[in-house]
Amino acid sequence: MSTTAPIGEDKKVPEVTSKLVPIYVMGKRYDVPDSLTIMKAMEYSGYKFIRGCGCRGGICGACGTVYRKTGDYKLRVGLACQTVVEEGMYLTQIPFYPANRTVFDYEATAPVPEAVFKAYPELFRCVACNACTKICPMDVPVMDYVAAVKRGDFEKATELSFDCIQCGMCASRCMAEMAQYHIAQMVRRIYGGKITPKATHLADMVDNIKGGRFKAGLEELKKTDVSTLKKLYMSKEAREIEPNMSEDEWTPSNNANL
Ligand code: FES
Numbered sequence: 285m286s287t288t289a290p291i292g293e294d295k296k297v298p299e300v301t302s303k304l305v306p307i308y309v310m311g312k313r314y315d316v317p318d319s320l321t322i323m324k325a326m327e328y329s330g331y332k333f334i335r336g337c338g339c340r341g342g343i344c345g346a347c348g349t350v351y352r353k354t355g356d357y358k359l360r361v362g363l364a365c366q367t368v369v370e371e372g373m374y375l376t377q378i379p380f381y382p383a384n385r386t387v388f389d390y391e392a393t394a395p396v397p398e399a400v401f402k403a404y405p406e407l408f409r410c411v412a413c414n415a416c417t418k419i420c421p422m423d424v425p426v427m428d429y430v431a432a433v434k435r436g437d438f439e440k441a442t443e444l445s446f447d448c449i450q451c452g453m454c455a456s457r458c459m460a461e462m463a464q465y466h467i468a469q470m471v472r473r474i475y476g477g478k479i480t481p482k483a484t485h486l487a488d489m490v491d492n493i494k495g496g497r498f499k500a501g502l503e504e505l506k507k508t509d510v511s512t513l514k515k516l517y518m519s520k521e522a523r524e525i526e527p528n529m530s531e532d533e534w535t536p537s538n539n540a541n542l
Contacts (some may be wrong), residue, residue, distance in 0.1 A: 399474065
């Protein structure tokens, strides 16, 4: 969907032509527009999300869904907020998976592979069946990052698991009964916090903040009424907005606050 409406003005929602198709949520049939995502179709059917929904944008991993199509034995997975319904879909959401998560003392933990091996000895029960990779709705190469952890290669494991959204679907299929996503999170924390070099520009900015560089500007904003704030936020003249397809190194022309 695209719009040419100026910033701050109502966008025109294009007319959607869709037909109703049957889907089955936890065994019960509902007829829903075929243009909806699973999440919207469930809401259309009367479900209210108080669990199993967070960001709605494919980031939080709260809406893992298992489904099967009519006449097909194969179990598939997707995120309810991203997957569009299909006629005859049988589905259920798995918003939480009770996988093991080891609590560890971050400060006292040495950045060595043995720390992870000790926290998650089940790592070595992996038989490289690859069921975890096949089920991942984010196409993360789960088996490969597990292999990297076993080799003690934190950098590779961090890189390969970076797109993980912690939905837990990999653990649901693992015959070694490990929680791959929690293991990868421990590795990323150790790698990011204790192995990679410190980001000096970030440290500089933290010093700037602590030194009060933005205090006056924030105080000014706090005193501003809501309608002026809205104008400041929405107006192209008042706020230079990064273009959608900007250069990697894009910066606003007024970078006094950077
Ligand atoms: S609601 Fe966050 S990933 Fe779907």
